[in-house]
Amino acid sequence: xxxxxxxxxxxxxxxxxxxxxxxxxxxxxxxxxxxxxxxxxxxxxxxxxxxxxxxxxxxxxxxxxxxxxxxxxxxxxxxxxxxxxxxxxxxxxxxxxxxxxxxxxxxxxxxxxxxxxxxxxxxxxxxxxxxxxxxxxxxxxxxxxxxxxxxxxxxxxxxxxxxxxxxxxxxxxxxxxxxxxxxxxxxxxxxxxxxxxxxxxxxxxxxxxxxxxxxxxxxxxxxxxxxxx
Amino acid sequence: xxxxxxxxxxxxxxxxxxxxxxxxxxxxxxxxxxxxxxxxxxxxxxxxxxxxxxxxxxxxxxxxxxxxxxxxxxxxxxxxxxxxxxxxxxxxxxxxxxxxxxxxxxxxxxxxxxxxxxxxxxxxxxxxxxxxxxxxxxxxxxxxxxxxxxxxxxxxxxxxxxxxxxxxxxxxxxxxxxxxxxxxxxxxxxxxxxxxxxxxxxxxxxxxxxxxxxxxxxxxxxxxxxxxxxxxxxxxxxxxxxxxxxxxxxxxxxxxxxxxxxxxxxxxxxxxxxxxxxxxxxxxxxxxxxxxxxxxx
Numbered sequence: 001x002x003x004x005x006x007x008x009x010x011x012x013x014x015x016x017x018x019x020x021x022x023x024x025x026x027x028x029x030x031x032x033x034x035x036x037x038x039x040x041x042x043x044x045x046x047x048x049x050x051x052x053x054x055x056x057x058x059x060x061x062x063x064x065x066x067x068x069x070x071x072x073x074x075x076x077x078x079x080x081x082x083x084x085x086x087x088x089x090x091x092x093x094x095x096x097x098x099x100x101x102x103x104x105x106x107x108x109x110x111x112x113x114x115x116x117x118x119x120x121x122x123x124x125x126x127x128x129x130x131x132x133x134x135x136x137x138x139x140x141x142x143x144x145x146x147x148x149x150x151x152x153x154x155x156x157x158x159x160x161x162x163x164x165x166x167x168x169x170x171x172x173x174x175x176x177x178x179x180x181x182x183x184x185x186x187x188x189x190x191x192x193x194x195x196x197x198x199x200x201x202x203x204x205x206x207x208x209x210x211x212x213x214x215x216x217x218x219x220x221x222x223x224x225x226x227x228x229x
Numbered sequence: 230x231x232x233x234x235x236x237x238x239x240x241x242x243x244x245x246x247x248x249x250x251x252x253x254x255x256x257x258x259x260x261x262x263x264x265x266x267x268x269x270x271x272x273x274x275x276x277x278x279x280x281x282x283x284x285x286x287x288x289x290x291x292x293x294x295x296x297x298x299x300x301x302x303x304x305x306x307x308x309x310x311x312x313x314x315x316x317x318x319x320x321x322x323x324x325x326x327x328x329x330x331x332x333x334x335x336x337x338x339x340x341x342x343x344x345x346x347x348x349x350x351x352x353x354x355x356x357x358x359x360x361x362x363x364x365x366x367x368x369x370x371x372x373x374x375x376x377x378x379x380x381x382x383x384x385x386x387x388x389x390x391x392x393x394x395x396x397x398x399x400x401x402x403x404x405x406x407x408x409x410x411x412x413x414x415x416x417x418x419x420x421x422x423x424x425x426x427x428x429x430x431x432x433x434x435x436x437x438x439x440x441x442x443x444x445x446x447x448x449x450x451x452x453x454x455x456x457x458x459x460x461x462x463x464x465x466x467x468x469x470x471x472x473x474x475x476x477x478x479x480x481x482x483x484x485x486x487x488x489x490x491x492x493x494x495x496x497x498x499x500x501x502x503x504x505x506x507x508x509x510x511x512x513x514x515x516x517x518x519x520x521x522x523x524x525x526x
Contacts, residue, residue, distance in 0.1 A: 036499060058497060075498070077484075077497065096484075096514055115514050116479055
């Protein structure tokens with residue numbers, strides 16, 4: 001169970017050591033102390049390990065994550081879990097903007113609030129935010145789910161391709177081509193599964209959420225829309 | 230990219246440490262702005278007005294100050310720090326001193342004027358700039374710093390922040406404004422003076438203009454959301470106030486921390502790491518288009 005103090009060791013040494021781990025490594029639990037908001041902590045992991053970051057992280061923490069579980073004890077800076085492929089990234093505090101940007105798989109769980117552009121261009125990740133999210137979230141989202149227990153800011157789901165947005169609270173406004181859609185049994189089932197994955201089964205009622213998705217009217221160019229460009 | 234830091238003390242017990250804390254914060258933001266750096270410190274109130282002058286080098290500035298003292302009946306208390314000198318003059322004589330400087334030593338810039346505020350800025354790495362002026366040795370109630378990576382105008386000391394366009398008023402900016410030329414023209418007509426072609430100075434001038442008309446700092450910032458076009462995160466200081474505003478798109482980063490002893494701002498959390506009690510501070514990201522303001526009474 002290695003513990004790495006980032007005031008004593010350079011960040012690059014930590015990331016290099018994490019990158020060098022083999023899939024069958026026995027060093028599966030790592031603790032990082034004094035992160036002090038450094039950028040790109042535990043980015044680019046590709047091993048089934050558990051990394052606990054004891055404090056606040058800077059930009060792109062756990063970016064490109066594959067297989068690993070990364071837990072950030074405090075707040076995360078811009079682009080936490082950006083382009084995640086698989087695994088779990090758990091932020092116990094708040095996340096700054098562009099959380100889970102372009103992420104293709106895995107689960108991003110945020111206990112606090114997420115800033116603007118949460119899930120921008122998401123491509124298959126499941127994001128669950130226990131607090132609220134900022135403006136332009138799920139902008140151009142392509143696949144995956146974004147579940148929010150609180151509210152969503154302006155222009156939710158602008159220019160959405162696909163992806164399912166489940167919001168429990170108020171939505172300030174919907175972006176272009178994002179519409180509310182009916183919640184069917186399949187959606188409630190999916191939402192329940194995502195809540196369960198986040199350890200919220202039985203605590204949060206899927207019936208309290210509304211579903212938003214793409215109206216699919218921007219998929220193809222219509223000359224009638226020319227004025228909107 | 231630029232780096233901004235700000236520290237507003239609620240607890241007078243921290244005042245002797247203001248400069249030391251601010252200089253650590255400023256140096257941490259070197260990665261975001263290695264071109265030039267500057268800072269404003271609100272220290273003890275002068276009996277008159279403090280004019281912070283800047284010359285090309287310390288000797289040239291000292292010569293001008295000697296000539297100024299000989300030429301005006303006004304007694305000036307002068308304190309030199311490298312390329313800057315703080316002159317303390319009677320409030321009534323401040324305009325005459327400025328006029329004399331404009332006529333006889335146009336190469337000298339008046340960087341700031343105020344009862345409490347002093348501004349220092351130079352080209353160079355933030356650590357070197359802080360060191361030249363001994364920021365770490367300064368005391369005060371609040372301070373604002375900036376590390377610059379130039380985009381809208383050249384790497385010169387005149388392009389370095391903070392900008393000041395009113396007594397004890399200063400502003401630092403991360404971002405760029407797109408309607409600054411038009412706004413500068415309008416504000417000049419209203420009597421606001423500009424020393425550079427820099428976009429940030431226009432934002433400072435805009436707030437000075439609003440506050441001159443009676444708006445509070447908070448109200449002036451609220452109005453700027455309508456009248457300024459562009460990207461910005463602002464940190465603003467007045468004699469007793471400190472405020473933060475991000476534009477509605479909020480692309481430029483910002484983190485704040487608040488405890489019973491202080492309010493701190495950083496472009497990144499890294500800048501706040503050295504503050505006392507940061508582990509238990511409330512750390513949050515200021516929301517877009519929302520004015521955050523603190524006032525010390």
